[in-house]
Amino acid sequence: MHRQSFLRGTEAAETLAFSKPSAFFVIWFIVLQLCTGHLRAQLGTTPNIRHIVVGRCYAYVTLVNPSLRFDCEEIWRQFEEAVIHQSSCNVTVEDYYHMFKAMPQIWPCNRFLFWSKTRTLMHSYAAVFRHFWTLEDTLVGYMFNDLIWCGRDEDAGFDFSSCPEWLACRNHPVYSLWRQASQDFAEMACGNITVLLNGSIVNAFNRKSMFGSVELDSLNPERVDYVNIKVVTNLEGPHIESCSHGSIVDLIHILQSRGFHWSCTDSDQSLMMLQCIQDPTQSSCQPCANRKSLTAE
Numbered sequence: 614m615h616r617q618s619f620l621r622g623t624e625a626a627e628t629l630a631f632s633k634p635s636a637f638f639v640i641w642f643i644v645l646q647l648c649t650g651h652l653r654a655q656l657g658t659t660p661n662i663r664h665i666v667v668g669r670c671y672a673y674v675t676l677v678n679p680s681l682r683f684d685c686e687e688i689w690r691q692f693e694e695a696v697i698h699q700s701s702c703n704v705t706v707e708d709y710y711h712m713f714k715a716m717p718q719i720w721p722c723n724r725f726l727f728w729s730k731t732r733t734l735m736h737s738y739a740a741v742f743r744h745f746w747t748l749e750d751t752l753v754g755y756m757f758n759d760l761i762w763c764g765r766d767e768d769a770g771f772d773f774s775s776c777p778e779w780l781a782c783r784n785h786p787v788y789s790l791w792r793q794a795s796q797d798f799a800e801m802a803c804g805n806i807t808v809l810l811n812g813s814i815v816n817a818f819n820r821k822s823m824f825g826s827v828e829l830d831s832l833n834p835e836r837v838d839y840v841n842i843k844v845v846t847n848l849e850g851p852h853i854e855s856c857s858h859g860s861i862v863d864l865i866h867i868l869q870s871r872g873f874h875w876s877c878t879d880s881d882q883s884l885m886m887l888q889c890i891q892d893p894t895q896s897s898c899q900p901c902a903n904r905k906s907l908t909a910e
């Protein structure tokens with residue numbers, strides 16, 4: 614099912630977090646669509662969305678975090694209210710206000726994990742080091758991960774036959790929800806936080822990503838003790854960016870100018886081991902490649 618391949622929760626929101634695409638990009642996008650024959654606009658709301666969302670909500674408050682006393686039916690009602698009474702391309706973050714208000718969550722410090730373009734590795738990292746919590750571990754992230762939704766323009770109800778493309782919308786219903794969820798998550802962040810970035814791409818720190826456009830600006834230097842950046846490259850390379858090279862230097866400047874303490878490493882042992890477990894034949898998996906790490910206050 615190709616739905617999964619181009620819309621995976623926060624990663625999709627992250628990839629498409631720009632509001633004014635260049636003409637070049639739009640043209641490229643159309644060409645790409647013609648070439649692949651995938652018309653994104655044809656993907657409608659995920660079938661059975663109500664059962665999935667409400668079911669995940671009950672699973673979360675019953676099994677994952679039983680201390681929470683949230684009303685899953687009410688959360689669904691607020692969600693539906695937000696989506697189906699707007700035009701399908703014009704659901705703002707404000708429209709989700711009541712839904713978010715119905716599920717406030719407090720998180721313990723020192724466990725926040727942010728990431729950009731490292732989704733697969735982030736999942737294994739968070740699974741192995743259970744103390745890390747990502748946006749997908751919050752109730753809202755858990756409920757809406759990998760889903761698509763939009764309302765019908767005239768009629769009330771979800772549109773199961775097609776949803777607008779991200780780029781066609783000023784306020785895409787899926788993007789607006791992830792934007793608000795990311796902002797809340799970052800505003801709550803406290804203690805030491807970890808940011809996992811991908812050193813195998815240009816602009817590992819991208820101002821247009823969800824991390825660069827929403828989360829970074831929502832972090833509070835008075836709540837956050839340290840921003841610990843971890844740059845990971847693919848074992849087979851390319852090794853494009855690091856703590857001292859490329860866009861991550863810009864990130865460090867921004868953190869410094871806002872008064873954050875930070876550290877940055879591009880040779881995190883546990884991340885490398887995790888990569889080696891997944892692909893032990895790589896030459897870099899022979900004992901300890903020696904790369905450097907930086908720390909500053």
Ligand SMILES: *[C@@H]1O[C@H](CO)[C@@H](O)[C@H](O)[C@H]1NC(C)=O
Nearest residue numbers: 699700702703704705708783
């Ligand atoms: C989008 O929604 C807002 C408020 O919900 C409304 O004021 C505005 O006119 C709408 N814009 C379009 C293009 O539908």
Ligand SMILES: *[C@@H]1O[C@H](CO)[C@@H](O)[C@H](O)[C@H]1NC(C)=O
Nearest residue numbers: 730731734811813845846847
């Ligand atoms: C870095 O990004 C590339 C391209 O999106 C991806 O294929 C690769 O798996 C990512 N690497 C890591 C370590 O997440």
Ligand SMILES: *[C@@H]1O[C@H](CO)[C@@H](O)[C@H](O)[C@H]1NC(C)=O
Nearest residue numbers: 723804805838839841875876
């Ligand atoms: C926070 O991070 C700094 C720098 O990486 C480290 O020295 C310190 O021990 C960390 N504190 C906690 C509570 O993890």
